[in-house]
Amino acid sequence: MEYTFVYGRNLPPASHIEGTTFSSLPDDMLDDMTALTFMHLGVHPQMTRLPSFRGLTRLKSLTLAQLFALIELPSFESLQHLERLVLVSLLTMESLPDFAPVKNLKAFVTTDRGAWCCNGFIGKCDLQNAICGLHPLWGAPAVSCTEKRATAATLAVTEESAATICGGVIMPGVAEGSPTEAGMEQCNGTLYRQCEEPGYAEAICYNARFMGIACSTSPFPVEMRRRQIAQGRICDSEYEAWLGCK
Structure with missing residues (x-):
């Protein structure tokens, strides 16, 4: 089920929210959504933070896409049942939460750049990496090094998922813009x-x-x-x- 330009608070167990109208969401928006198993939140370029995930105790699949201003994700403490995590074009995200509570993760996939891929969060800060420069499509600024470091559990997940995360950036002519x-x-x-x-x-x-x-x-x-x-x-x-x- 997909919602585009949605203002409602109550969502059914499978939800897809997409549009450009949201710059923020209430921190407690998801608190009572314990039945939610699938969530896709996408195309909110001005959103800098997400609501707490504390109510998502049954969530199995989470996709976050084109949240260009997002710096970090909420705690994964309640995501014990998460099986699939997809992050698309979260260009400025500097770090990842502790993955220790996530015991059943089967797939972790990223598309396009995340600053955490090369700013030192999961390894050596490598500002010469091509994915860390000025973004050729979205225009996001070059990455800078961070003092934040991944937890042991988070490092284990990124190492296991190395083949499906931190690939190349999306180039002009590859990503589909809005139809003209x-x-x-x-x-x-x-x-x-x-x-x-x-x-x-x-x-x-x-x-x-x-x-x-x-x-x-x-x-x-x-x-x-x-x-x-x-x-x-x-x-x-x-x-x-x-x-x-x-």
Whole structure:
């Protein structure tokens, strides 16, 4: 279930909150949400802090995305049942909470930069690391070193999840921005048809993150659809011949 531009306080067990209207949330907002098992909070670029997680005693999956001003996460003390943690474009976050209370974590994934990846929190401060400079897409400033240090439990989790955290930054042309009117007009509501963008050899009509179908220059949906068609997925030859549909 997804909520976009939501002002309500009471949420059902599975919730997805996304929009640009929130700069802050009440600290006790989640206190009574003991039934909540899934939460996705995304695209609140001005939000500097999150509500306490103390009420989320049954939470299993937590995704936080594009909270560009967020410095740190609340304590994980009540997240004993957390199994999946995904952090996307939390560019300025300097540290991670103590993971000691989290006993059942099965997946920890980050996409794009987190300052904690290279500011010395989990190891040596490495300001020469390419992911720590001025962000090429979002414009976040370069990272500076911190005196904060990860706990033993947090270090253990980051070491175990090394393959899925602290990868490269998202580059221009890879991340999907909001659809434009011109991009949507080209596509006219048709997925996977070919469209045109100046400076790009190919572009595809695609609805990234369930937004409107618009012209996208990202190579990933193009490759995805070609592979699907090659494996026998039903396709429309009128619009998808350029992708190998016959």
